[in-house]
Amino acid sequence: MATWPAALPQNQFLNLTDLRQDARVRTKMDAGPAKMRRRFTAAVRTFMAPIEVNGTQRQAFDSFWINDTQEGTLSFSWSDPVTDQTVNFRFVSPPVWTLEVGGSTTSRLWRAHLHLEVLP
16 A cells, blocks of 8 residues: 655644535434434545645645555545555545746745545
8 A cells, every 4th residue: 555655744634624525314203303324334534635836746646646656546644634554545536736936846835635535
């Protein structure tokens, strides 16, 4: 299994969005309150994680994306932003990059939001 590259930011979690999959089923009753139960026990957590990298780090990310995760189809291990424990992530969608500062390859500044899920 791939591991988040050391050349990339490790704990850049400011403005991260954390959403837990709703694992409940709510059933309306003819009378009285609705009934609720668990639908499943392995709920997926989804993150929108902002990342800001320079041009060299962007190249490292592209290599990680293309080669290590095979275009985002394979999972990888990284630090959970809540617990700091190592967990398995998977890309939900490819990142969309925005060039914030131009210049030479090494001085460019890139931003993206990584849409990730933690596998149960």
